[in-house]
Amino acid sequence: MAERKRVVAVIGGGQCSKEEAKLAEEVGRKLAREGAILICGGLGGVMEAACKGAQEEGGITVGILPGEIREQANPHVQIPIVTGMGYARNITVVKSAQAVIAVGGSYGTLSEIGHALQSDIPVIGLNTWSLVKNGDEDKAIITASSPAEAVSKALSLIGD
Numbered sequence: 001m002a003e004r005k006r007v008v009a010v011i012g013g014g015q016c017s018k019e020e021a022k023l024a025e026e027v028g029r030k031l032a033r034e035g036a037i038l039i040c041g042g043l044g045g046v047m048e049a050a051c052k053g054a055q056e057e058g059g060i061t062v063g064i065l066p067g068e069i070r071e072q073a074n075p076h077v078q079i080p081i082v083t084g085m086g087y088a089r090n091i092t093v094v095k096s097a098q099a100v101i102a103v104g105g106s107y108g109t110l111s112e113i114g115h116a117l118q119s120d121i122p123v124i125g126l127n128t129w130s131l132v133k134n135g136d137e138d139k140a141i142i143t144a145s146s147p148a149e150a151v152s153k154a155l156s157l158i159g160d
Contacts, residue, residue: 005060006036006158008151009097011112012046012105012128020046020104023126025053026147027101032059034155039064039096041089042073042080046103051076064093091115099154102128102141113141122157126150 008031012024028050031038038054040047042063051061055076063077066086073080083089087108094100094116100123102109109128116123117140124142131138142157144150 006034006099006155007039007097008036008154008158009039009093009100009112009116010046010050010103011040011093011100011109012050012103013109014041014043014045014047016045016049016104020127021049023147024049024103027103027126027150028053028055028059028061029057030147030151032057034151035059036151036155037062039093040077041066041093041108042077044074046105048074048076050103062096064089064096087111094121095119097121098158099124101126101144101150101154103150104128117141122154124150124153124157 024046032054037060039062042065054061061077062079063073065082066089068082068084070080090112094112100116103126113123124144126144
């Protein structure tokens with residue numbers, strides 16, 4: 001049986017700040033250096049930055065697209081998967097991964113975090129959402145202070 005590669009989703013906004021793009025690009029680089037496959041929503045912002053970093057380091061990038069046109073994928077997606085599902089594709093993005101790294105993000109990112117946590121897929125947060133339930137902090141999102149720490153935590157939770 002062929003050895004399976006580790007798959008990590010990188011999620012975040014389709015539009016992002018320069019700082020978020022820098023963080024995402026470094027996450028992509030580090031994932032590629034570790035031999036992990038990067039999966040994302042395939043569009044711009046955090047997704048494009050992460051794919052750029054991974055591709056530049058020789059990594060594999062997969063984009064789960066919301067529409068039906070392969071060419072809508074950012075230029076760093078090597079394997080575009082069209083769904084025609086709109087935001088419902090968020091479920092496919094996170095359920096295809098063994099761990100999720102969230103960088104920044106808006107409500108779409110929050111929905112992906114929710115689906116991942118509901119499916120017991122670990123979520124590592126880098127400058128992203130925090131959760132509060134009944135006035136108490138919910139520590140389900142594992143925080144990281146750097147791209148290196150985010151990747152290290154994600155891969156250690158996946159194991160070999």
